[in-house]
Amino acid sequence: MAVTDRVRYFLKNGFLPSPSKRKPAPTVSPSLQALTVAALALPGLILPAAHAAEEDEVNFQYSHYQEGKRKLYNVKNTRNPIEVESVVGKARISLTDRIKFAFNYIQDTWSGATPITTSPLAANGNRAILADTPSGKTITTGASPYIYGQMLLNKKFVPIVVDPQGKAIGRTFLPVHVLSMASPETRKQGDFTLGYEWDEAAVNIGGGISIENDYESRFGNINGRWDFNQKLTTLNLGLSYTNSDTAARIDHDAEIYLVKDAYDQQIEKSGNINVLRGNRQDWGTSLGLTQVLNKTALVETSIGYTRSTGYMENPYKATTIVFADPKTLGTDFSNPNAIVGQVRAFLEQRPDERNQVSVGGRYIQHIGLLDAALHLDYRFFHDDWGINAHTFEADWVQPIASTWTVTPKVRYYSQDAADFYYPYIIAKQAYSSTNPNKNLPANFSSDQRLSAFGALSGGVAISKKLSKAVSIEAGFEYYTHAGSLKMDGGGEGRYSDFNYYQANASLNVNLAALNSGGGSSGHAHDHHGHHSGSHGPAGVMFGHMLNKTNEVMVGYRYMYNRQAGDMLHGTHPASDQAIRKNACLTGYTKNCRVTPTEMDMHMHMLDIMYAPTDWLNLMLMPQFVDMEMNMRMLDGLTYNPFQDHVHSDGDHSAHATGGVGDTGMYALFKLFDKEGHHVHATLGLSAPTGDVDIKLRPMHHKDGGYIHYGMQLGSGTWDFKPSVTYTGKLNQWSWGAQFNATTRLQNKNGSGYALGDIFQGTAWGSYHFTPWLSASVRGVYTGQADIDGKFKPVSGVSNNVLVKNVNPGSKANYSTGPMDYTGSYGGRYWDIGFGLNFTVPSGDLQGNSLGVEWLQPVQDDVNGYQLDREGALSATWSVMF
Structure with a gap:
């Protein structure tokens, strides 16, 4: 096996077996594709350039992502949580000895309820501000929760809890997520890579498109690989570009209360609804270095940079703002020492540019006594929104007998909050319908993915070689997302905690093994x-x-x-x-x-x-x-x-x-x-x-x-x-x-x-x-x-x-x-x-x-x-x- 091939084998399988003890290559499927973990836990993650495909193969994978129900305290939560079903198809084939082609197809279907904002749970009964109907009979969540009304605050501008008759009862108020339910939505993505390999180098070009009803993204990339130092060292360099268009329909139920003045120039009338349109562009580059230390150890490092400009918001996220005018003190006769706040929901407003840097490293060690491999990964992420994130991951790849491989894994993630993240905002002023953004922060969002939190997960993948050509795999991973898990403390309160899991199963057909008599x-x-x-x-x-x-x-x-x-x-x-x-x-x-x-x-x-x-x-x-x-x-x-x-x-x-x-x-x-x-x-x-x-x-x-x-x-x-x-x-x-x-x-x-x-x-x-x-x-x-x-x-x-x-x-x-x-x-x-x-x-x-x-x-x-x-x-x- 040539040194370059040994490097690729090492990266794929986690160890360099000796010729006399070479095992069938174990396959470890990736985590749930498309926007699950990346969207929920790792915003702006930059991946290093991919290595050249080693063998011709076809792979099919099914994944299921399932969240647990959110904690709404004394509010009854009747909404099913987010779940995602994904199917992935991959093919890698050699057109010639030098030319390689790969194609991927990904399809996700999303359904369930997700937070659209956070608000103080400081009212009950007739004074509810979050209700299914304007009558305010329940504090709950709906398809489009009615985020509008009044809230009482004390002289320190702290929300006051009131009973159904409107009388202050002095309980400590709690923030709570406001959930919104959606009909199922489907995303489809297709992408390809075409590569050419020389003896000591390779170049890949690729592109693709991702389509949803309200979002379309087109992307292209070019990656190069160079082997030197007697082929013990590999250098990877990549460049990518993405152009995305948003065409989000604003729910007609939300029209009566949602404040969207900041986007007047981007909202178009389409039939009976308003459509918010925006464009975003992302340029990214990555540099990676792989070094074989000896026949049982390898280290890999990478650095990436991405610059994003344009419409960066999530069009379905809102921020609750309580306008507490001090002049209203005493105007509520039932609570003369209270300030009357006007509650409004604003479409979130993020900066129109973002610069992101990701630095990562991986160490792989083959354990000869157990014929296993240990993978240790660390990744650091930083952007100019104020987010610093750390990811630690460890896998143990353990072959069993001659056809089984078991891979337990553990992952820890922690991030700081974005500079403009607010669970909700108390504005010490009156609400102005003619100039609603007056004296408010230039940027604000209550998107939980921009908050400070930590996530801890553990799982296992089990693969079975049915023959030299065919293998199957099943994997399961369980996550705990909590503010208390943030690395140095200071995370979000327990109202934002939730758990989720993902499970997958895959079938892999190695075409090269078929053609070598492996059937x-x-x-x-x-x-x-x-x-x-x-x-x-x-x-x-x-x-x-x-x-x-x-x-x-x-x-x-x-x-x-x-x-x-x-x-x-x-x-x-x-x-x-x-x-x-x-x-x-x-x-x-x-x-x-x-x-x-x-x-x-x-x-x-x-x-x-x-x-x-x-x-x-x-x-x-x-x-x-x-x-x-x-x-x-x-x-x-x-x-x-x-x-x-x-x-x-x-x-x-x-x-x-x-x-x-x-x-x-x-x-x-x-x-x-x-x-x-x-x-x-x-x-x-x-x-x-x-x-x-x-x-x-x-x-x-x-x-x-x-x-x-x-x-x-x-x-x-x-x-x-x-x-x-x-x-x-x-x-x-x-x-x-x-x-x-x-x-x-x-x-x-x-x-x-x-x-x-x-x-x-x-x-x-x-x-x-x-x-x-x-x-x-x-x-x-x-x-x-x-x-x-x-x-x-x-x-x-x-x-x-x-x-x-x-x-x-x-x-x-x-x-x-x-x-x-x-x-x-x-x-x-x-x-x-x-x-x-x-x-x-x-x-x-x-x-x-x-x-x-x-x-x-x-x-x-x-x-x-x-x-x-x-x-x-x-x-x-x-x-x-």
């Missing part, structure tokens, strides 16, 4: 070539079997479905007038007010197949789903925020869901297999692992209503999925047919309904232009029944969201649009598909198969009123060993 079958490529001829189109599931005992196939399947255009009733377009009159049933408080304009569904699925015998295959298919729907008001109606707070023109006209879908478990049985003809049957169960109780954010009520049936993540029932498949082949031609069905094994799920049963028949023909390339055409018929039952009632939802005075047996839940009626699901559909299949015939990626198919609708005959279909795309990758 379970020495003839893997030959067999894969044989199967490429019998593979059905990419949109056909369970289209082929593995033929040899102990063969394994790992694959990835992506499916995209789009609906847009006309609303249909049966086979014909439906007018807005017809939808208003007929799509929403009678007996409700109002008729249809909105209709969908487009809906996109994305599904990411793993195909893991194993052949315990030559006549039986077992298959596991976990999946991750996300959907987005856009709405519009029906013609002839006007927007009413108190009627249309669930679906409104502009406000929540686009909403999304995402997360783990249902998980399939299947057995494939060979029934007939003669030269040129093959028949097999599939018996499967779909486990209800996808959520079916996702709700929209609450508005004028305590709880939000369920999001539409078609945007829940699974069926919620155990489902039986049988199929029979026939395939044939003669010379350059191949063909096939399949009948499959889905039968619900329960009459309703936990939310009160059951999706309709499905029957599908399909037939296809393929022509092979070469042994490795074929094209296909197929026809598909699908029939699906409508939904049985309906969503069960949600406590506290007003009648214009979940109507309670429905007729017995009615199949509806909401009265907002046809997508909320169970009779507007299912139908009969005819499609034609066009596909290509490709198998890599030689080289480093020999045996990898790729397929793609576009399914074009021919005719729809829908139940009720549904959005027309535009088409569906399926893409697959698989490798067998």
